[in-house]
Amino acid sequence: MKKLPESVKTVWLYSAIITIIVEIIIFTIATIVVKYLDWKYVEYILPVLGTILVVLALVDMASIPYRYAFHQYAIHEDRVEIKKGFIFREQATVPIARVQNVDIEQGPILRHKNLYKISIYTSADSHEIAAVTKGESENIKTQVMRLAMEARNAR
Structure with missing residues (x-):
């Protein structure tokens, strides 16, 4: 079995970073819209959901060496x-x-x-x-x- 080139780790890292940036932008815009529309309960849920998604992307970044070993x-x-x-x-x-x-x-x-x-x-x-x-x-x-x-x- 052949392994993928080592540089695929960098590609996966860039993808994870782009995912984090897009998630932060989307949740920032959503938070501003929710505050503008005065939706009280959603206003508290969005930051929690955003934090969870960013943490998942960070875990994805940390798992890159392990993922590489199995491709x-x-x-x-x-x-x-x-x-x-x-x-x-x-x-x-x-x-x-x-x-x-x-x-x-x-x-x-x-x-x-x-x-x-x-x-x-x-x-x-x-x-x-x-x-x-x-x-x-x-x-x-x-x-x-x-x-x-x-x-x-x-x-």
């Missing part, structure tokens, strides 16, 4: 295996013969670290490899699509 993938002749999650662990096995498409995606945070997300599609589902390098992304797409075509032609 792995492997490409075999007959299947693709993807493992992820450290509290709720998930292991997906995608039969190569079922693969219909492989997409390479890159959002702004991944672009900053020159990483790519791989999405493997079957007729019923999709599975993701959270982050790989550019060369690895092209190798995965080529290898999986080649193996899928061979599996279809072998039937």
Whole structure:
């Protein structure tokens, strides 16, 4: 099983920081609106809810090293295996013969670290490899699509 690149930790950290900032902005605006509309009971609930969400995002940030340890993938002749999650662990096995498409995606945070997300599609589902390098992304797409075509032609 291959691990994700170390720089994915920074991507996850940036995502958590952006989440915290957005939550703070939303709850600040909501608190101002609630005070303006004079909704007494909601005025006391919003800061508590906002604090809980920020604490959850901070826990997410603190868990990044553990999350990284449990994200792995492997490409075999007959299947693709993807493992992820450290509290709720998930292991997906995608039969190569079922693969219909492989997409390479890159959002702004991944672009900053020159990483790519791989999405493997079957007729019923999709599975993701959270982050790989550019060369690895092209190798995965080529290898999986080649193996899928061979599996279809072998039937």
